[in-house]
Amino acid sequence: MYIAIEWTSAAFRALLLDDDTALGEKKSDRGTTRVAAGDFETALREELGDWIDKAEKILFSGMVTSRNGWIESPFAPVPAGPADLLAQAITHQVEGLPPLIFLPGIAQTKPLPDVMRGEEMSLFGLTETNGIFVLPGPHAKWVTMEGGRITAITTYMSGEILNLLKKDSLVSRLIPATYEENPEAFRRGVQTAHEENTLPGRILARIFSARSLVLFDRLAPEEIADYLAGLMIGGEISEALGADRSKKIDIVGHAAIAGRYKTAIELFGGQANLVTPDIAAGFRRVASRQGDGSRAIEGAKAASGEM
Numbered sequence: 687m688y689i690a691i692e693w694t695s696a697a698f699r700a701l702l703l704d705d706d707t708a709l710g711e712k713k714s715d716r717g718t719t720r721v722a723a724g725d726f727e728t729a730l731r732e733e734l735g736d737w738i739d740k741a742e743k744i745l746f747s748g749m750v751t752s753r754n755g756w757i758e759s760p761f762a763p764v765p766a767g768p769a770d771l772l773a774q775a776i777t778h779q780v781e782g783l784p785p786l787i788f789l790p791g792i793a794q795t796k797p798l799p800d801v802m803r804g805e806e807m808s809l810f811g812l813t814e815t816n817g818i819f820v821l822p823g824p825h826a827k828w829v830t831m832e833g834g835r836i837t838a839i840t841t842y843m844s845g846e847i848l849n850l851l852k853k854d855s856l857v858s859r860l861i862p863a864t865y866e867e868n869p870e871a872f873r874r875g876v877q878t879a880h881e882e883n884t885l886p887g888r889i890l891a892r893i894f895s896a897r898s899l900v901l902f903d904r905l906a907p908e909e910i911a912d913y914l915a916g917l918m919i920g921g922e923i924s925e926a927l928g929a930d931r932s933k934k935i936d937i938v939g940h941a942a943i944a945g946r947y948k949t950a951i952e953l954f955g956g957q958a959n960l961v962t963p964d965i966a967a968g969f970r971r972v973a974s975r976q977g978d979g980s981r982a983i984e985g986a987k988a989a990s991g992e993m
Contacts, residue, residue, distance in 0.1 A: 687702065687703070687704050687709070687740055687741060687742060688702075688703055688704075688741050688742055688743045688744065688745065688784075688973060689701065689702055689703070689734065689737060689741040689743075689744045689745070689784075690703055690744075690745045690747075690965070690966065690969035690970075690973070691744060691745065691746050691747070691748075691750070692747050692748050692804055692807060692965055693717070693718060693746060693747070693748045693749065693750035693755070694717055694718070694748045694749050694804060695717045695718050695719045695749045695754075696715070696717040696719070697713070697714070697715055697716075697717050698712075698713065698714045698715075698716045698717065698729075698733055699711070699712070699713045699965075700712045700713075700733065700734060700737070701965070701966050701969065702737055702740065702741070703966060703969065703970060703973070705970070705974070708966045710737070712733060712734065712735075712737070714733060716729060716733065717749075718748075718749045718750050718752075718754065718755050718756075724756075726750065726755070726756035727780060727783075730744075730783075731783075738782075738783060738784070741784050742784055742785075743784050743785045743786075743787055744783070744784055744785070744786050744787065745787045745789060745969055745972070745973060746786065746787065746788045746789060747789045747803070747804045747806075747807050747969070748803055748804035749803055749804065750788070751776075751788045751789060751790070751791065751803060752791070752803055756778075756788070757776055757778050757786070757788045758776075758788075759774070759775060759776045759788040759789060759790040759791070760774050760776075760790045760791075761790055761791045761792060761793035761801055762774050762790045762791070762792050762793070763792075763793060763794070763795065764792060764793070764794045764835075764836055764837050764838060764839065765832065765835040765836065765837045766792045766806075766835055766836050767810070767833075767834050767835035767836070768810050768834075768968075768971040768972040768974075768975060769975045770835075771789045771790055771792075771806070771972050772789070772972055772973075772975045773975075774790045775787050775788060775789050775790060776788045776790075789972065791803035791804075791806075792806050792836050792839065793839075794838060794839050800839045800840060800841050801839070801841075802827055802829075802836075802839055802841075805821050805827050805829075806836060806968070807965040807968035807969055807972075808821065808938050808963035808964070808965055808968060809821075809829060809831060809836065809938065809963075809968065810834070810967070810968035810971050810972065811963060811964035811965055811966065811967030811968030811969075811970075811971065812936075812938070812961060812963070812964070812967075814936070814961075815831050815833070815834040815835075816831055816832055816833065816834075817830075817831060817934060817935075817936060818830055818933060818934070818935050818936070819831060819935070819936045819937075819938055819961075820926070820935055820936070820937050820938065820947060821938045821939060822845070822937065822939050822941070822943045822944055822946075822947050823845055823939075823943070824843070824845035824846040824849070825841050825842070825843055825845065825846060826841070826842045826844055826845060826922060827839060827840070827841055828840040828841075828842065828926045840926065842922045842925070842926070844918040844919060844921070844922040845918075845943075847918060848914060848915055848918045851893065851896075851914055851918075852911055852914060856897060857893070857894075857896045857897050857910065857914065860896075860897065860900055860907050860910055861907065861910045861911055862907055862908050865911060866908065867912065868908065868909050868911075868912040868913075869912070869949075870909075871905075871909035871910075871911075871912035871913045871916065872912040872913070872915055872916040872946065872949070873916060873949065873953065874909075874913055874916060875912065875913040875914060875915060875916020875917040875918075875919075875920060876916040876917075876919065876920035876923075876949070876950045876953050876954075877916075877920070877953060878892055878895065878913075878916070878917060878920070879892060879916065879917050879918075879919075879920025879921045879923075879924055880920055880924060880953060880954055888921060888924070888925075889917065889918070889921030889924075892917055892921070893914070893917060895917075896910050896913055896914050896917070899913075915946070916950070919946060919947060919950045920950055920953075920954075923947075923950050923951055923954055923956075924954070927951075927954060927956060931954045931955040931956055932955055932956060932957070933956055933957070934956070934957040934958075934959065935951050935956055935957065935958050935959070936959050936961045937951075937958055937959065937960050937961065938961050938963050939960075939961075939962075939963065940960075940962050940963070944960055945960070948960055
């Protein structure tokens with residue numbers, strides 16, 4: 687029996703697992719950025735409670751393994767699969783706790799570096815692990831997988847840029863304080879991003895239309911937020927799909943934004959499939975690899991911040 691933890695900057699999620707079953711789950715909003723004075727040991731003990739005595743080891747994934755987290759683990763270079771994570775993991779020993787195994791992230795370095803920490807568990811837990819996958823979010827990941835291994839990563843900051851535009855920009859001043867979802871405005875934004883001849887530029891030239899259309903009474907203020915969302919997601923998909931708009935894309939996630947990606951991809955003529963992530967299965971595939979290839983580090987060195 688062991689514990690698998692997905693510890694992101696915004697949330698904590700722990701699973702009590704054996705070889706076949708998820709025996710329990712603990713969740714909180716105590717992300718890494720909310721751990722007081724970086725005291726991860728205390729936070730871990732408080733979150734896990736009596737689970738600690740039941741586990742033979744604890745696996746960590748997510749931002750807790752970054753240089754801003756508890757113990758920084760390396761990046762496994764693409765192509766990377768579950769066995770590659772275990773082989774490059776860092777084991778940290780703390781008195782009164784089972785071995786703490788900090789799994790690496792995954793990175794590609796060419797043509798420009800791109801990385802992920804944690805999202806790979808959702809991918810490794812899927813039944814189908816060949817093709818193109820998108821994980822929506824503030825920093826959406828577009829990932830290519832072959833034979834259960836991640837071979838390429840592209841991160842789009844569309845979600846974060848959208849939030850900034852709606853919060854503090856020339857366009858944001860026109861957006862009403864109250865919001866009601868407008869699917870048609872979203873579709874219009876996607877189609878504007880999709881239309882090749884609308885403007886000579888791409889997304890940067892089209893964002894201003896969220897203001898100019900309002901000035902000419904062709905877009906209502908209450909439609910701006912969803913129109914912008916359609917522009918940003920549509921621009922992202924246009925770049926990701928390239929010339930071949932008929933590609934099959936698996937959208938990993940169950941939040942409402944996953945449905946928006948499905949709508950947008952289908953408007954582009956692509957094939958979209960919604961897939962529910964199973965991080966327990968992902969952790970189980972990593973933990974089941976024969977042998978423990980993780981590298982031990984000295985507790986004193988880790989505590990001193992040298993890692």
